[in-house]
Amino acid sequence: MGKHAAVTVIGLGPMGRAMGEAFLERGHRVTVWNRTASKADDLVVKGVILAGTAGEAVAASELVILSLTDYDAMYAILEPATDALSGRVLVNLSSDTPEKAREAAKWAAGHGAQYLTGGVQASPAGIGQSDSSTFYSGPKEVFEAHRETLEVLTGTDYRGEDPGLAALFYQIQMDMFWTSALSWLHALALAEANGITAAEILPYASSTMATMPDFLAYYTPRIDTGDHRGEVDRLAMGVASVDHIVHTAKDSGVDTALPAAVLKHFERGMAAGRGDDSFTSLFEVIRNSAAH
Incomplete structure (x- = not known):
């Protein structure tokens, strides 16, 4: 991906908001979506694009960052938007179990998407700091293709091809x-x-x-x-x-x-x-x- 590639962030809790701001500050075109749209108001003022639906948010960028409560929330949000998943790279930074990460990778592949699991070892204040770190796992070529963009958020620690490893x-x-x-x-x-x-x-x-x-x-x-x-x-x-x-x-x-x-x-x-x-x-x- 290019240095200032388009990025979508789904989920605007404290962590998701920090991620959206970090990408924006580094010159990326950032699209966001959240169930409560008003949480994006101050980000929109800064230049972030608020998508009307989750499907529109996914369609806006090749790289889609998920910052949600758990994997059940991912399914609830993306199941109605599966038509937009083909060709996308989902990076799930939500916390859940290794087995659920493996199941999610298969689900994503079934809809034509590539999938990386992430485990962020930082608070929202640590987002955008190179001395913070995030575990990643999944296809190495996918990770390497997007590593530069992911390093906007934190340093990266790639653990292996198994999607469950980052969660573990x-x-x-x-x-x-x-x-x-x-x-x-x-x-x-x-x-x-x-x-x-x-x-x-x-x-x-x-x-x-x-x-x-x-x-x-x-x-x-x-x-x-x-x-x-x-x-x-x-x-x-x-x-x-x-x-x-x-x-x-x-x-x-x-x-x-x-x-x-x-x-x-x-x-x-x-x-x-x-x-x-x-x-x-x-x-x-x-x-x-x-x-x-």
Whole structure:
């Protein structure tokens, strides 16, 4: 595609709006569509074209960016516009599962469209920033043909031909992010219950999080080789530590569901005879869910 190729953006939530503005600022002809047309008003003032229908939006550009709640929203919007899909490249930046991404790629191909899955690792404020990144997967030649245009939004991280890979890598990141973020909220609730503010905890929370890269780097090669020796840490010590967290939360009148769920994993590891192994042996318990 040319440097300033026409682009369509469907979905004008905060992310879609940021994408439309980023393309416009880089000189692209931008067409948009949204169920609530008024969300495009300020973009139209800046020079974006508002399509009357989803079909008109798809027909306006070879490259069609989808920024929607999930894949069900894509079908709801594009099913009535399938006549316009032939020859188009759909880049679905909506969050959903790897399997749904694979199904969507087949659906698109059935209507003559090429398909790329994307997983954006940025907030709307990060759109247009080269240090932000988005996972992509699907046909490599399609990605390469449109890479320059997609890099208007963020840096690109192509993961492979399988349309499900970008969604998988994205969900893996979200698994870590939301679990970690929820642990932070739980810690703050525990602090508040004992008269300690979030601001007071911030430097300690930041310090703990700052240790994680070294922590991950140490244990990663061991996990990949199945080395769960307990010469650095032992699961039996970990289960006691988590048990103390559960009881501290209970004594403080704070919900115990999150640490109790962690404790359950540790107890499963103990029941499997892993007490003298590293806590990383829980990887074997987690990945073998059929046994529980």
